[in-house]
Structures are given as structure tokens and as C-alpha cells.
Amino acid sequence: MKRNPRKVKWTKAFRRAAGKEMTVDSTLEFEKRRNIPVRYDRDLMQTTLKAIKRVQEIKQKREKVHYKNRMAGKKERELQENIKALQKNIELVEGDEIKQKIMEHKLEKQERNDMELV
Structure with a gap:
């Protein structure tokens, strides 16, 4: 059965269209797939792993802020x-x-x- 992804609540497209997920954020750029193979380099791996941890921390903070902004008037409502x-x-x-x-x-x-x- 074909369904419109923007109307089905469990899809990413719906969540983004409804403002429930962050759509524009620089941390999302790191998750893109890259099709260029890179030769193994130990130093590069270490810096990449450090960068991944830091990006995840930043992303979590931004998600918290996004959630707080979404739930701002919830108690009053x-x-x-x-x-x-x-x-x-x-x-x-x-x-x-x-x-x-x-x-x-x-x-x-x-x-x-x-x-x-x-």
C-alpha cells in the first residue's frame, strides 16, 4: 500500500514537516554518507572519533533546546x-x-x- 510519507506520523518526513525534529542544523551534515574511500590513517581515525563525540554532545544540547522551545507553553495549555x-x-x-x-x-x-x- 502506497502512503504519503508526510501524512504518516512515524516517518521522518512527517516529523520534520510538523516541526518535531530539527531540520536545519550543521551537526546533521556529519551524518551524510560519503562515497570517497579514504586510506586508513591512525591519526585521522583518532581525530575523527574525537570529533564524532564532540558533534554528538553539540547535537544533544541543540535537541534539548529544540524540545524546550517546543514544549514552552505546554503546562499552561x-x-x-x-x-x-x-x-x-x-x-x-x-x-x-x-x-x-x-x-x-x-x-x-x-x-x-x-x-x-x-
Whole structure:
């Protein structure tokens, strides 16, 4: 079965198109395949291995920063979603104190909306 790789969530193409992976980064250039055979040289191997370790460290740091930037507003969004869910399904909440807090929050929000309209 043929599928469009940009629409199938598990592909690299989808992840890059959705902004979930780094697409433009100089560390990705090191992972490209090179078709030129190189004669074995011990010093070259040592420097290459050192460079590989350093590039991996840099790449991990950049991936962490990328992830932090992606998840920047996640807690606030989750909090707002939870508040909405509580306000919609207030009858499922058992504690009276919690119900009062939710109702107060709902009233405050309505008052703010009314003030903005005026």
C-alpha cells in the first residue's frame, strides 16, 4: 500500500514537516554518507572519533533546546484544558469546596469577558 510519507506520523518526513525534529542544523551534515574511500590513517581515525563525540554532545544540547522551545507553553495549555473539563463536568466533582472554587473561577472569567465587551 502506497502512503504519503508526510501524512504518516512515524516517518521522518512527517516529523520534520510538523516541526518535531530539527531540520536545519550543521551537526546533521556529519551524518551524510560519503562515497570517497579514504586510506586508513591512525591519526585521522583518532581525530575523527574525537570529533564524532564532540558533534554528538553539540547535537544533544541543540535537541534539548529544540524540545524546550517546543514544549514552552505546554503546562499552561494543559492547565486551561483541565479547567475547561472541570467546568463542563462540574457535577462529577465530589467536594463542595472544590465546586465553589470552580464556580468562582467561572464567574471571574465571565466578569472579565463582560468588562472586555464594555
